[in-house]
Amino acid sequence: MDLYAILGNPVEHSQSPFIHAQFAAQTGEPVRYERLLxxxxxxxxxVKAFAxxxxxxxxxxxxxxxxxxxxxxxxxxxxxLAGAANVLRFDADGWFGDNTDGIGLVRDIEQNAGITLAGxxxxxxxxxxxxxxxxxxxxxxRPAELVLANRTVAKAQALVxxxxxxxxxxxxxxVASRLxxxxxxxxxxxxxxxxxxxGAEVPVAHEVLAPGALALDMMYGAxxxxxxxxxAAHGAVPRDGLGMLLEQAVxxxxxxxxxxxxxxxxxxxxxxxxxxxx
Numbered sequence: 001m002d003l004y005a006i007l008g009n010p011v012e013h014s015q016s017p018f019i020h021a022q023f024a025a026q027t028g029e030p031v032r033y034e035r036l037l038x039x040x041x042x043x044x045x046x047v048k049a050f051a052x053x054x055x056x057x058x059x060x061x062x063x064x065x066x067x068x069x070x071x072x073x074x075x076x077x078x079x080x081l082a083g084a085a086n087v088l089r090f091d092a093d094g095w096f097g098d099n100t101d102g103i104g105l106v107r108d109i110e111q112n113a114g115i116t117l118a119g120x121x122x123x124x125x126x127x128x129x130x131x132x133x134x135x136x137x138x139x140x141x142r143p144a145e146l147v148l149a150n151r152t153v154a155k156a157q158a159l160v161x162x163x164x165x166x167x168x169x170x171x172x173x174x175v176a177s178r179l180x181x182x183x184x185x186x187x188x189x190x191x192x193x194x195x196x197x198x199g200a201e202v203p204v205a206h207e208v209l210a211p212g213a214l215a216l217d218m219m220y221g222a223x224x225x226x227x228x229x230x231x232a233a234h235g236a237v238p239r240d241g242l243g244m245l246l247e248q249a250v251x252x253x254x255x256x257x258x259x260x261x262x263x264x265x266x267x268x269x270x271x272x273x274x275x276x277x278x
Contacts, residue, residue, distance in 0.1 A: 004055065214237050
């Protein structure tokens with residue numbers, strides 16, 4: 001069996017071992033997948049020991065995605081755009097770093113939720129690692145406009161500037177904004193802030209939502225309930241981040257194994273496992 005793991009701190013809540021066990025059973029790939037808690041000051045040493053022990057690769061979750069990017073000797077275009085990696089593959093000629101968060105988000109919206117992003121107005125909240133990973137693939141989906149709103153506008157502006165050429169290539173208007181002045185009537189709202197984790201109020205006014213807009217929180221379970229309830233109360237279609245989690249795992253499995261599992265049945269099983277609505 002080839003060994004993989006999710007590395008982070010905390011990591012005990014991760015559903016990745018269940019997801020990848022389902023993928024392995026579905027595809028017949030000889031994959032064993034574990035959780036590995038990393039000391040906050042010992043990520044690089046933990047990854048090296050894991051790789052030296054014969055592992056083939058790993059996923060990385062908070063707060064180590066930027067450190068993982070630095071450890072990679074080769075990087076995908078997605079990782080280069082994000083400046084962060086959530087996937088490492090331990091190749092004989094060096095570690096390969098990728099970022100599958102954004103493509104996971106786009107596939108969940110377009111394939112699972114059935115919403116085409118091309119030509120739409122999008123609002124993303126937050127300018128941390130979640131937004132950095134998502135921005136490139138969201139732009140590649142060719143929305144008409146993508147507004148990146150953050151409490152610290154300078155941080156959002158830095159992401160806009162690093163993605164400016166990519167946005168121009170895809171004909172997307174990309175702008176940074178404050179949370180309290182980011183516009184109205186967006187077809188898609190994506191919450192990539194820590195507000196749900198902290199149990200805080202949604203950091204924007206409900207006028208950002210167009211009638212029937214999709215409002216997606218990157219969190220799932222109890223942490224997403226406040227945002228989802230707010231979205232539904234204001235006429236939006238609420239969606240949690242479980243589909244994004246599943247789809248980024250599909251892509252990670254493909255990066256490691258060259259085989260792309262079918263995500264839909266595993267997403268259904270995952271929702272049943274967690275007692276969440278389908």
